[in-house]
Amino acid sequence: MIAKKKIGLTPYLVLIGLIIMALVWLFPLYIAFINSFKPEDEFTKNGVLAFPHHWDFSKFGKFWGEVNFSRKLFNSMQVSILVSLIAVTLSFLTAYAIGIGKVKGRNWILGFFMVAFTIPQEALIYPLYSVSKMFNLYDSLWSIIIIFGVMSTGFGTYLLSSVMSTFPDELLEAARVDGASPWRILRSIVLPLLRPTLFVLATMFFIFTWNEFLIPLVMLPSNDHQTVTLSMAITTGQYTSDPTARAAAALIGFMPSVIFFLIFQRTLMRGITLGAVK
Protein backbone atom coordinates (compact mmCIF):
# COMPACT_ATOMS: atom_id res chain seq x y z
CA MET A 1 0.00 0.00 0.00
CA ILE A 2 1.27 3.39 -0.95
CA ALA A 3 0.28 6.06 1.51
CA LYS A 4 -1.84 8.76 -0.03
CA LYS A 5 0.41 11.72 -0.66
CA LYS A 6 -0.38 14.80 1.34
CA ILE A 7 -1.60 17.57 -0.89
CA GLY A 8 -0.40 20.50 1.15
CA LEU A 9 -1.51 24.08 0.93
CA THR A 10 -0.01 25.18 -2.41
CA PRO A 11 -2.46 23.39 -4.73
CA TYR A 12 -5.38 25.00 -2.91
CA LEU A 13 -3.85 28.45 -3.28
CA VAL A 14 -3.27 27.78 -6.98
CA LEU A 15 -6.85 26.58 -7.33
CA ILE A 16 -8.28 29.67 -5.66
CA GLY A 17 -6.08 31.96 -7.73
CA LEU A 18 -7.07 30.32 -11.01
CA ILE A 19 -10.76 30.24 -10.18
CA ILE A 20 -10.68 33.96 -9.43
CA MET A 21 -8.95 34.50 -12.75
CA ALA A 22 -11.55 32.39 -14.59
CA LEU A 23 -14.35 34.42 -12.98
CA VAL A 24 -12.66 37.66 -14.02
CA TRP A 25 -12.44 36.27 -17.57
CA LEU A 26 -16.11 35.34 -17.60
CA PHE A 27 -17.17 38.62 -16.01
CA PRO A 28 -17.67 40.57 -19.30
CA LEU A 29 -20.09 37.91 -20.53
CA TYR A 30 -21.93 37.89 -17.22
CA ILE A 31 -22.26 41.67 -17.12
CA ALA A 32 -23.51 41.79 -20.72
CA PHE A 33 -25.98 39.05 -19.88
CA ILE A 34 -27.57 40.66 -16.81
CA ASN A 35 -27.77 44.07 -18.44
CA SER A 36 -29.46 42.88 -21.59
CA PHE A 37 -32.37 41.67 -19.44
CA LYS A 38 -32.39 44.66 -17.07
CA PRO A 39 -35.21 47.18 -17.54
CA GLU A 40 -33.94 50.65 -18.39
CA ASP A 41 -35.30 52.33 -15.24
CA GLU A 42 -33.53 49.75 -13.09
CA PHE A 43 -30.33 50.50 -14.93
CA THR A 44 -30.65 54.23 -14.26
CA LYS A 45 -31.52 53.64 -10.62
CA ASN A 46 -29.28 50.72 -9.60
CA GLY A 47 -26.48 50.96 -12.13
CA VAL A 48 -24.67 48.46 -14.27
CA LEU A 49 -23.60 46.01 -11.56
CA ALA A 50 -27.00 45.34 -9.98
CA PHE A 51 -28.76 42.08 -10.66
CA PRO A 52 -32.12 42.66 -12.44
CA HIS A 53 -35.28 42.39 -10.31
CA HIS A 54 -37.54 42.05 -13.30
CA TRP A 55 -36.41 40.32 -16.41
CA ASP A 56 -37.11 42.34 -19.49
CA PHE A 57 -36.99 40.37 -22.72
CA SER A 58 -38.24 43.15 -24.94
CA LYS A 59 -34.85 44.66 -25.93
CA PHE A 60 -33.84 41.35 -27.32
CA GLY A 61 -36.83 41.14 -29.60
CA LYS A 62 -36.60 44.80 -30.50
CA PHE A 63 -32.98 44.57 -31.57
CA TRP A 64 -33.63 41.26 -33.34
CA GLY A 65 -36.42 42.83 -35.37
CA GLU A 66 -34.68 46.14 -36.03
CA VAL A 67 -31.57 44.62 -37.52
CA ASN A 68 -33.53 41.75 -39.10
CA PHE A 69 -31.31 39.32 -37.28
CA SER A 70 -32.95 36.20 -38.71
CA ARG A 71 -31.83 37.32 -42.14
CA LYS A 72 -28.25 37.89 -40.90
CA LEU A 73 -28.19 34.50 -39.23
CA PHE A 74 -29.35 32.86 -42.41
CA ASN A 75 -26.71 34.73 -44.46
CA SER A 76 -23.93 33.77 -42.08
CA MET A 77 -25.01 30.14 -41.97
CA GLN A 78 -25.19 29.96 -45.75
CA VAL A 79 -21.78 31.55 -46.23
CA SER A 80 -20.02 29.57 -43.51
CA ILE A 81 -21.43 26.20 -44.60
CA LEU A 82 -20.59 26.70 -48.27
CA VAL A 83 -17.11 28.01 -47.47
CA SER A 84 -16.42 24.95 -45.31
CA LEU A 85 -17.56 22.62 -48.08
CA ILE A 86 -15.53 24.33 -50.79
CA ALA A 87 -12.43 24.78 -48.66
CA VAL A 88 -12.42 21.24 -47.28
CA THR A 89 -12.88 19.76 -50.76
CA LEU A 90 -10.14 21.85 -52.36
CA SER A 91 -7.73 21.36 -49.44
CA PHE A 92 -8.37 17.63 -49.36
CA LEU A 93 -7.65 17.19 -53.07
CA THR A 94 -4.51 19.35 -52.99
CA ALA A 95 -3.24 17.70 -49.82
CA TYR A 96 -3.87 14.28 -51.40
CA ALA A 97 -1.53 15.14 -54.25
CA ILE A 98 1.08 16.44 -51.81
CA GLY A 99 0.82 14.08 -48.83
CA ILE A 100 -0.09 10.79 -50.54
CA GLY A 101 0.88 11.38 -54.17
CA LYS A 102 4.17 13.01 -53.09
CA VAL A 103 4.19 14.94 -56.37
CA LYS A 104 7.36 16.72 -57.40
CA GLY A 105 7.55 20.33 -56.27
CA ARG A 106 5.33 19.63 -53.28
CA ASN A 107 7.59 21.60 -50.97
CA TRP A 108 7.26 24.59 -53.26
CA ILE A 109 3.49 24.35 -53.21
CA LEU A 110 3.47 24.07 -49.42
CA GLY A 111 5.96 26.91 -49.01
CA PHE A 112 3.81 29.06 -51.25
CA PHE A 113 0.71 28.33 -49.16
CA MET A 114 2.68 29.10 -45.99
CA VAL A 115 3.86 32.47 -47.24
CA ALA A 116 0.37 33.29 -48.45
CA PHE A 117 -0.89 32.66 -44.91
CA THR A 118 1.03 35.68 -43.68
CA ILE A 119 -0.30 38.07 -46.33
CA PRO A 120 -2.74 40.49 -44.70
CA GLN A 121 -6.20 40.79 -46.21
CA GLU A 122 -5.57 44.50 -46.71
CA ALA A 123 -3.04 43.61 -49.41
CA LEU A 124 -5.76 41.73 -51.32
CA ILE A 125 -8.88 43.69 -50.58
CA TYR A 126 -8.76 46.41 -53.20
CA PRO A 127 -8.09 44.07 -56.12
CA LEU A 128 -10.82 41.71 -54.86
CA TYR A 129 -13.17 44.66 -54.56
CA SER A 130 -12.57 45.99 -58.06
CA VAL A 131 -12.54 42.56 -59.71
CA SER A 132 -15.77 41.52 -57.99
CA LYS A 133 -17.38 44.67 -59.37
CA MET A 134 -16.21 43.64 -62.83
CA PHE A 135 -17.77 40.19 -62.47
CA ASN A 136 -20.97 41.55 -60.97
CA LEU A 137 -20.29 39.75 -57.72
CA TYR A 138 -20.08 42.92 -55.65
CA ASP A 139 -22.72 42.99 -52.89
CA SER A 140 -23.47 39.32 -53.41
CA LEU A 141 -22.89 36.60 -50.83
CA TRP A 142 -21.19 34.61 -53.58
CA SER A 143 -18.29 37.05 -53.59
CA ILE A 144 -17.28 36.19 -50.04
CA ILE A 145 -18.17 32.51 -50.44
CA ILE A 146 -15.71 32.22 -53.32
CA ILE A 147 -13.05 34.38 -51.66
CA PHE A 148 -13.05 32.57 -48.30
CA GLY A 149 -13.54 29.16 -49.93
CA VAL A 150 -10.33 29.64 -51.88
CA MET A 151 -8.36 31.60 -49.27
CA SER A 152 -8.94 28.96 -46.57
CA THR A 153 -7.42 26.34 -48.88
CA GLY A 154 -3.94 27.50 -47.89
CA PHE A 155 -4.29 26.61 -44.23
CA GLY A 156 -6.35 23.49 -45.00
CA THR A 157 -3.82 22.09 -47.44
CA TYR A 158 -0.99 22.75 -45.04
CA LEU A 159 -2.76 20.99 -42.19
CA LEU A 160 -4.10 18.03 -44.18
CA SER A 161 -0.88 17.29 -46.02
CA SER A 162 1.01 17.11 -42.77
CA VAL A 163 -1.62 14.68 -41.47
CA MET A 164 -1.53 12.66 -44.70
CA SER A 165 2.25 12.46 -44.79
CA THR A 166 2.06 10.36 -41.61
CA PHE A 167 -0.29 7.91 -43.34
CA PRO A 168 0.81 4.24 -42.97
CA ASP A 169 2.78 3.31 -46.10
CA GLU A 170 1.92 -0.39 -45.99
CA LEU A 171 -1.74 0.35 -46.54
CA LEU A 172 -1.08 2.42 -49.65
CA GLU A 173 1.53 0.01 -50.97
CA ALA A 174 -0.88 -2.91 -50.62
CA ALA A 175 -3.53 -1.01 -52.53
CA ARG A 176 -1.05 -0.12 -55.29
CA VAL A 177 0.06 -3.74 -55.64
CA ASP A 178 -3.59 -4.66 -56.08
CA GLY A 179 -3.69 -2.18 -58.93
CA ALA A 180 -5.88 0.43 -57.30
CA SER A 181 -5.97 3.76 -59.14
CA PRO A 182 -5.31 7.04 -57.27
CA TRP A 183 -9.02 7.79 -57.35
CA ARG A 184 -9.80 4.38 -55.91
CA ILE A 185 -7.20 4.84 -53.13
CA LEU A 186 -8.67 8.24 -52.33
CA ARG A 187 -12.22 6.93 -52.12
CA SER A 188 -11.77 3.66 -50.34
CA ILE A 189 -8.75 4.25 -48.09
CA VAL A 190 -7.81 7.87 -47.50
CA LEU A 191 -11.23 9.49 -47.36
CA PRO A 192 -12.80 7.06 -44.85
CA LEU A 193 -9.77 7.19 -42.57
CA LEU A 194 -9.53 10.96 -42.68
CA ARG A 195 -13.22 11.70 -42.21
CA PRO A 196 -12.86 12.78 -38.54
CA THR A 197 -10.02 15.16 -39.42
CA LEU A 198 -12.03 16.62 -42.29
CA PHE A 199 -14.88 17.24 -39.89
CA VAL A 200 -12.53 19.05 -37.51
CA LEU A 201 -11.27 21.18 -40.38
CA ALA A 202 -14.81 21.96 -41.57
CA THR A 203 -15.77 23.12 -38.08
CA MET A 204 -12.75 25.39 -37.93
CA PHE A 205 -13.50 26.91 -41.33
CA PHE A 206 -17.10 27.42 -40.31
CA ILE A 207 -16.13 29.43 -37.24
CA PHE A 208 -13.28 31.34 -38.92
CA THR A 209 -15.64 32.39 -41.70
CA TRP A 210 -18.36 33.33 -39.24
CA ASN A 211 -15.94 35.72 -37.52
CA GLU A 212 -14.53 37.35 -40.68
CA PHE A 213 -14.94 41.08 -40.80
CA LEU A 214 -12.86 43.15 -43.24
CA ILE A 215 -13.82 41.43 -46.49
CA PRO A 216 -17.58 41.28 -45.73
CA LEU A 217 -17.36 44.93 -44.67
CA VAL A 218 -16.03 45.91 -48.08
CA MET A 219 -17.99 43.46 -50.22
CA LEU A 220 -21.48 43.54 -48.70
CA PRO A 221 -22.77 47.11 -48.35
CA SER A 222 -26.49 46.40 -48.46
CA ASN A 223 -28.35 45.55 -45.31
CA ASP A 224 -29.94 42.36 -46.61
CA HIS A 225 -26.63 40.76 -47.48
CA GLN A 226 -24.77 41.36 -44.26
CA THR A 227 -23.41 38.65 -42.03
CA VAL A 228 -23.93 38.51 -38.26
CA THR A 229 -20.43 39.72 -37.40
CA LEU A 230 -20.60 42.56 -39.90
CA SER A 231 -24.03 43.81 -38.88
CA MET A 232 -23.05 43.70 -35.20
CA ALA A 233 -20.02 45.86 -35.85
CA ILE A 234 -21.79 48.52 -37.86
CA THR A 235 -25.25 48.74 -36.31
CA THR A 236 -24.44 48.87 -32.62
CA GLY A 237 -23.01 52.35 -33.02
CA GLN A 238 -26.62 53.54 -33.25
CA TYR A 239 -27.33 52.32 -29.75
CA THR A 240 -24.77 54.41 -27.88
CA SER A 241 -27.47 56.30 -25.99
CA ASP A 242 -29.08 53.21 -24.53
CA PRO A 243 -26.60 51.07 -22.56
CA THR A 244 -28.94 48.14 -21.96
CA ALA A 245 -29.84 47.90 -25.63
CA ARG A 246 -26.14 47.83 -26.40
CA ALA A 247 -25.62 44.98 -23.96
CA ALA A 248 -28.46 43.10 -25.62
CA ALA A 249 -26.89 43.71 -29.02
CA ALA A 250 -23.51 42.37 -27.87
CA LEU A 251 -25.20 39.36 -26.29
CA ILE A 252 -27.10 38.54 -29.47
CA GLY A 253 -23.89 39.00 -31.41
CA PHE A 254 -21.87 36.46 -29.49
CA MET A 255 -24.61 33.98 -28.65
CA PRO A 256 -24.27 32.00 -31.91
CA SER A 257 -20.50 31.65 -31.41
CA VAL A 258 -20.96 30.48 -27.82
CA ILE A 259 -23.57 27.93 -28.90
CA PHE A 260 -21.35 26.57 -31.69
CA PHE A 261 -18.49 26.39 -29.28
CA LEU A 262 -20.46 24.44 -26.72
CA ILE A 263 -21.62 22.01 -29.41
CA PHE A 264 -18.25 21.59 -31.12
CA GLN A 265 -15.94 22.18 -28.16
CA ARG A 266 -14.09 18.89 -28.40
CA THR A 267 -13.82 18.98 -32.18
CA LEU A 268 -12.54 22.52 -32.14
CA MET A 269 -9.95 21.91 -29.44
CA ARG A 270 -8.64 19.00 -31.46
CA GLY A 271 -8.36 21.23 -34.49
CA ILE A 272 -6.54 24.02 -32.70
CA THR A 273 -3.97 21.69 -31.26
CA LEU A 274 -3.70 19.79 -34.56
CA GLY A 275 -2.69 23.04 -36.23
CA ALA A 276 0.06 23.61 -33.70
CA VAL A 277 1.79 20.29 -34.18
CA LYS A 278 3.89 20.28 -37.28
Next chain:
Amino acid sequence: MTSKLNETKQFYWYAIPGVTAFLALVGGSFFYNIYLSFNDWQGIGTPTWIGLTNYKELVHDHTFWLSFLHAVEFIFAMSIIPTALGLLIASLIYDFIAKHFGNAVSTFLRISLYVPQIIALPVVGILWAWMLSPNVGVINTILKNIGLDRFALNWLGQGGTAMFSLSVMMIWIQIGYTIVIFISGMSRLDPYLDEAAQLDGATWFQRFRIITIPQLYPEISVVGLTTTVAALKVFGPVYVMTNGGPGDATQVPAFFSYFHFFSTLRVGYGAAIATVLALILTVLAISLLRLQRKVELSR
Protein backbone atom coordinates in the same frame (compact mmCIF):
# COMPACT_ATOMS: atom_id res chain seq x y z
CA MET B 1 9.08 1.67 -62.12
CA THR B 2 7.47 3.40 -65.09
CA SER B 3 4.03 2.59 -63.75
CA LYS B 4 4.91 4.28 -60.51
CA LEU B 5 6.13 7.38 -62.36
CA ASN B 6 2.89 7.53 -64.33
CA GLU B 7 1.03 7.16 -61.12
CA THR B 8 2.82 10.11 -59.53
CA LYS B 9 1.88 12.16 -62.56
CA GLN B 10 -1.74 11.20 -62.16
CA PHE B 11 -1.68 12.77 -58.73
CA TYR B 12 -0.99 16.21 -60.20
CA TRP B 13 -4.59 16.40 -61.33
CA TYR B 14 -5.73 16.52 -57.74
CA ALA B 15 -3.66 19.59 -56.94
CA ILE B 16 -4.83 21.56 -59.97
CA PRO B 17 -8.19 22.96 -58.75
CA GLY B 18 -6.86 24.13 -55.39
CA VAL B 19 -3.56 25.51 -56.62
CA THR B 20 -5.08 27.26 -59.64
CA ALA B 21 -7.88 28.88 -57.69
CA PHE B 22 -5.48 29.98 -54.96
CA LEU B 23 -2.92 31.33 -57.42
CA ALA B 24 -5.56 33.27 -59.32
CA LEU B 25 -7.33 34.72 -56.31
CA VAL B 26 -4.59 35.29 -53.75
CA GLY B 27 -1.56 35.52 -56.04
CA GLY B 28 -3.40 37.60 -58.63
CA SER B 29 -4.78 40.03 -56.06
CA PHE B 30 -1.43 40.35 -54.34
CA PHE B 31 0.43 41.29 -57.51
CA TYR B 32 -2.35 43.58 -58.68
CA ASN B 33 -2.08 45.33 -55.30
CA ILE B 34 1.66 45.78 -55.78
CA TYR B 35 1.00 47.20 -59.25
CA LEU B 36 -1.55 49.64 -57.76
CA SER B 37 1.01 50.81 -55.21
CA PHE B 38 3.05 52.33 -58.07
CA ASN B 39 0.04 54.27 -59.30
CA ASP B 40 -2.05 57.26 -58.50
CA TRP B 41 -5.67 56.15 -58.58
CA GLN B 42 -9.02 57.22 -57.17
CA GLY B 43 -10.69 53.88 -57.85
CA ILE B 44 -12.33 54.98 -61.09
CA GLY B 45 -10.84 55.73 -64.50
CA THR B 46 -7.34 54.64 -65.42
CA PRO B 47 -4.54 54.47 -62.85
CA THR B 48 -1.60 56.81 -63.51
CA TRP B 49 1.87 55.30 -63.14
CA ILE B 50 3.92 57.36 -60.68
CA GLY B 51 6.71 54.92 -59.85
CA LEU B 52 7.98 55.03 -56.30
CA THR B 53 6.26 58.28 -55.33
CA ASN B 54 3.84 56.60 -52.89
CA TYR B 55 6.67 54.84 -51.11
CA LYS B 56 8.75 58.02 -50.90
CA GLU B 57 5.79 59.75 -49.29
CA LEU B 58 5.33 56.86 -46.86
CA VAL B 59 8.85 57.26 -45.52
CA HIS B 60 7.99 60.80 -44.43
CA ASP B 61 4.48 60.02 -43.22
CA HIS B 62 4.48 60.36 -39.45
CA THR B 63 1.19 58.42 -39.09
CA PHE B 64 2.61 55.48 -41.02
CA TRP B 65 5.51 55.09 -38.56
CA LEU B 66 3.19 55.62 -35.64
CA SER B 67 0.91 52.84 -36.89
CA PHE B 68 3.84 50.43 -36.89
CA LEU B 69 4.85 51.52 -33.42
CA HIS B 70 1.34 50.57 -32.28
CA ALA B 71 1.67 47.25 -34.08
CA VAL B 72 4.78 46.57 -32.01
CA GLU B 73 2.82 47.41 -28.86
CA PHE B 74 0.23 44.88 -29.97
CA ILE B 75 2.98 42.29 -30.31
CA PHE B 76 3.52 42.72 -26.58
CA ALA B 77 -0.17 42.55 -25.75
CA MET B 78 -1.07 39.74 -28.14
CA SER B 79 2.06 37.65 -28.35
CA ILE B 80 4.74 38.16 -25.70
CA ILE B 81 2.60 38.66 -22.58
CA PRO B 82 0.00 35.98 -23.47
CA THR B 83 2.77 33.50 -24.29
CA ALA B 84 4.57 34.07 -20.98
CA LEU B 85 1.38 34.06 -18.91
CA GLY B 86 -0.04 31.18 -20.92
CA LEU B 87 3.00 29.02 -20.19
CA LEU B 88 2.76 29.74 -16.49
CA ILE B 89 -1.00 29.17 -16.23
CA ALA B 90 -0.99 26.08 -18.45
CA SER B 91 1.71 24.60 -16.29
CA LEU B 92 -0.17 25.42 -13.09
CA ILE B 93 -3.34 23.84 -14.46
CA TYR B 94 -1.46 20.80 -15.66
CA ASP B 95 0.70 20.25 -12.58
CA PHE B 96 -1.62 21.26 -9.76
CA ILE B 97 -5.23 21.33 -10.87
CA ALA B 98 -5.50 18.28 -13.12
CA LYS B 99 -3.41 16.23 -10.71
CA HIS B 100 -5.14 17.09 -7.42
CA PHE B 101 -8.62 18.23 -8.34
CA GLY B 102 -9.42 16.20 -11.43
CA ASN B 103 -10.26 16.84 -15.03
CA ALA B 104 -13.59 18.53 -14.49
CA VAL B 105 -12.00 21.49 -12.70
CA SER B 106 -9.21 21.80 -15.21
CA THR B 107 -11.69 21.68 -18.11
CA PHE B 108 -13.79 24.38 -16.47
CA LEU B 109 -10.73 26.62 -16.11
CA ARG B 110 -9.57 25.99 -19.66
CA ILE B 111 -12.96 26.69 -21.18
CA SER B 112 -13.55 29.84 -19.12
CA LEU B 113 -10.23 31.28 -20.20
CA TYR B 114 -10.81 30.19 -23.80
CA VAL B 115 -14.24 31.79 -24.23
CA PRO B 116 -12.94 35.19 -25.48
CA GLN B 117 -11.27 33.35 -28.37
CA ILE B 118 -14.51 32.10 -29.88
CA ILE B 119 -16.20 35.48 -30.18
CA ALA B 120 -15.62 37.49 -33.34
CA LEU B 121 -13.16 40.34 -32.73
CA PRO B 122 -15.56 43.13 -33.73
CA VAL B 123 -18.17 41.78 -31.32
CA VAL B 124 -15.55 41.62 -28.56
CA GLY B 125 -14.72 45.22 -29.42
CA ILE B 126 -18.34 46.28 -28.99
CA LEU B 127 -18.54 44.53 -25.66
CA TRP B 128 -15.39 46.22 -24.35
CA ALA B 129 -16.27 49.64 -25.70
CA TRP B 130 -19.47 49.27 -23.73
CA MET B 131 -17.65 48.20 -20.58
CA LEU B 132 -15.15 51.04 -20.95
CA SER B 133 -17.66 53.81 -21.55
CA PRO B 134 -16.84 56.71 -19.22
CA ASN B 135 -20.12 57.36 -17.39
CA VAL B 136 -22.17 54.18 -17.19
CA GLY B 137 -19.47 51.65 -18.06
CA VAL B 138 -18.91 48.78 -15.69
CA ILE B 139 -15.18 49.35 -15.30
CA ASN B 140 -15.57 52.94 -14.12
CA THR B 141 -18.50 51.92 -11.91
CA ILE B 142 -16.29 49.39 -10.14
CA LEU B 143 -13.45 51.89 -9.81
CA LYS B 144 -15.82 54.44 -8.24
CA ASN B 145 -17.31 51.83 -5.92
CA ILE B 146 -13.92 51.00 -4.48
CA GLY B 147 -13.02 54.64 -4.08
CA LEU B 148 -10.65 54.98 -7.01
CA ASP B 149 -12.59 57.80 -8.62
CA ARG B 150 -9.48 59.42 -10.02
CA PHE B 151 -8.84 56.37 -12.16
CA ALA B 152 -12.32 56.41 -13.66
CA LEU B 153 -11.10 57.79 -16.98
CA ASN B 154 -12.50 58.17 -20.44
CA TRP B 155 -10.47 55.15 -21.45
CA LEU B 156 -11.02 55.07 -25.18
CA GLY B 157 -11.58 58.79 -25.58
CA GLN B 158 -8.11 59.90 -24.49
CA GLY B 159 -4.90 59.44 -26.39
CA GLY B 160 -3.01 58.46 -23.25
CA THR B 161 -5.17 55.47 -22.32
CA ALA B 162 -6.73 54.25 -25.59
CA MET B 163 -3.82 52.01 -26.61
CA PHE B 164 -3.51 50.70 -23.06
CA SER B 165 -7.20 49.78 -22.95
CA LEU B 166 -7.01 47.95 -26.27
CA SER B 167 -3.92 46.10 -25.06
CA VAL B 168 -5.63 44.89 -21.88
CA MET B 169 -8.52 43.62 -24.00
CA MET B 170 -6.07 41.81 -26.29
CA ILE B 171 -4.49 40.00 -23.34
CA TRP B 172 -7.98 38.96 -22.23
CA ILE B 173 -8.61 37.60 -25.72
CA GLN B 174 -5.33 35.88 -26.43
CA ILE B 175 -4.51 34.03 -23.26
CA GLY B 176 -6.97 31.17 -23.86
CA TYR B 177 -5.32 30.28 -27.14
CA THR B 178 -1.84 30.03 -25.66
CA ILE B 179 -3.06 28.01 -22.66
CA VAL B 180 -4.88 25.44 -24.79
CA ILE B 181 -1.88 24.90 -27.06
CA PHE B 182 0.57 24.62 -24.17
CA ILE B 183 -1.59 22.20 -22.18
CA SER B 184 -1.88 19.92 -25.18
CA GLY B 185 1.88 20.21 -25.61
CA MET B 186 2.47 19.21 -22.01
CA SER B 187 0.43 16.06 -22.40
CA ARG B 188 2.93 14.85 -24.99
CA LEU B 189 5.92 15.26 -22.62
CA ASP B 190 7.44 12.31 -20.83
CA PRO B 191 6.61 12.64 -17.11
CA TYR B 192 9.78 10.73 -16.21
CA LEU B 193 12.10 13.74 -16.31
CA ASP B 194 9.80 15.79 -14.16
CA GLU B 195 9.41 13.01 -11.59
CA ALA B 196 13.15 12.43 -11.43
CA ALA B 197 13.75 16.13 -10.79
CA GLN B 198 11.06 16.12 -8.14
CA LEU B 199 12.78 13.26 -6.34
CA ASP B 200 16.00 15.25 -6.46
CA GLY B 201 14.21 17.98 -4.59
CA ALA B 202 13.74 20.51 -7.41
CA THR B 203 11.04 23.07 -6.67
CA TRP B 204 8.05 23.48 -8.96
CA PHE B 205 9.40 26.68 -10.46
CA GLN B 206 12.81 25.12 -11.12
CA ARG B 207 11.18 22.22 -12.93
CA PHE B 208 8.95 24.62 -14.87
CA ARG B 209 11.95 26.67 -16.00
CA ILE B 210 14.47 23.95 -16.67
CA ILE B 211 12.36 21.00 -17.79
CA THR B 212 8.95 22.10 -19.05
CA ILE B 213 9.80 25.25 -21.02
CA PRO B 214 12.69 23.83 -23.08
CA GLN B 215 10.59 20.80 -24.04
CA LEU B 216 7.79 23.05 -25.23
CA TYR B 217 9.92 25.00 -27.74
CA PRO B 218 7.96 23.67 -30.76
CA GLU B 219 4.66 24.89 -29.29
CA ILE B 220 6.18 28.16 -28.13
CA SER B 221 7.48 28.92 -31.59
CA VAL B 222 4.16 28.09 -33.29
CA VAL B 223 2.26 30.25 -30.79
CA GLY B 224 4.83 33.03 -31.08
CA LEU B 225 4.58 33.06 -34.85
CA THR B 226 0.79 32.93 -35.17
CA THR B 227 0.15 35.54 -32.48
CA THR B 228 2.79 37.93 -33.84
CA VAL B 229 1.25 37.68 -37.30
CA ALA B 230 -2.18 38.32 -35.76
CA ALA B 231 -0.85 41.35 -33.86
CA LEU B 232 0.38 42.99 -37.05
CA LYS B 233 -2.97 42.34 -38.75
CA VAL B 234 -5.27 43.93 -36.12
CA PHE B 235 -8.20 45.68 -37.79
CA GLY B 236 -11.67 44.84 -36.45
CA PRO B 237 -11.36 46.10 -32.85
CA VAL B 238 -9.77 49.36 -33.99
CA TYR B 239 -12.52 49.82 -36.56
CA VAL B 240 -15.38 49.37 -34.08
CA MET B 241 -13.80 50.88 -30.95
CA THR B 242 -11.67 53.88 -31.87
CA ASN B 243 -11.45 54.36 -35.63
CA GLY B 244 -7.73 54.75 -35.13
CA GLY B 245 -8.23 57.65 -32.76
CA PRO B 246 -8.42 59.78 -30.80
CA GLY B 247 -6.18 61.56 -33.26
CA ASP B 248 -3.89 58.77 -34.37
CA ALA B 249 -3.53 57.29 -30.91
CA THR B 250 -4.61 53.79 -31.96
CA GLN B 251 -3.77 53.90 -35.64
CA VAL B 252 -2.53 50.52 -36.95
CA PRO B 253 -1.19 49.60 -40.41
CA ALA B 254 -4.24 47.57 -41.45
CA PHE B 255 -6.68 50.31 -40.53
CA PHE B 256 -4.44 52.99 -42.03
CA SER B 257 -4.43 51.28 -45.43
CA TYR B 258 -8.21 50.68 -45.26
CA PHE B 259 -8.63 54.38 -44.46
CA HIS B 260 -6.75 55.40 -47.61
CA PHE B 261 -8.52 52.82 -49.80
CA PHE B 262 -12.04 53.74 -48.85
CA SER B 263 -12.03 57.14 -47.11
CA THR B 264 -9.45 59.33 -48.81
CA LEU B 265 -9.75 57.21 -51.99
CA ARG B 266 -5.99 57.29 -52.41
CA VAL B 267 -5.94 53.71 -53.62
CA GLY B 268 -2.29 53.69 -54.65
CA TYR B 269 -1.19 54.99 -51.28
CA GLY B 270 -3.33 52.44 -49.42
CA ALA B 271 -1.88 49.73 -51.64
CA ALA B 272 1.65 50.86 -50.78
CA ILE B 273 0.91 50.62 -47.03
CA ALA B 274 -0.61 47.16 -47.49
CA THR B 275 2.38 46.04 -49.55
CA VAL B 276 4.86 47.16 -46.91
CA LEU B 277 2.82 45.38 -44.24
CA ALA B 278 2.70 42.19 -46.31
CA LEU B 279 6.44 42.36 -46.88
CA ILE B 280 7.21 42.84 -43.20
CA LEU B 281 4.92 39.94 -42.26
CA THR B 282 6.50 37.61 -44.79
CA VAL B 283 10.06 38.46 -43.78
CA LEU B 284 9.14 38.13 -40.12
CA ALA B 285 7.44 34.76 -40.62
CA ILE B 286 10.33 33.36 -42.63
CA SER B 287 12.94 34.51 -40.12
CA LEU B 288 10.95 33.16 -37.17
CA LEU B 289 10.64 29.79 -38.94
CA ARG B 290 14.39 29.83 -39.65
CA LEU B 291 15.16 30.66 -36.04
CA GLN B 292 12.90 27.85 -34.92
CA ARG B 293 14.71 25.35 -37.15
CA LYS B 294 18.07 26.58 -35.83
CA VAL B 295 16.95 26.09 -32.23
CA GLU B 296 15.70 22.61 -33.09
CA LEU B 297 18.95 21.64 -34.77
CA SER B 298 21.11 22.95 -31.98
CA ARG B 299 19.43 20.67 -29.46
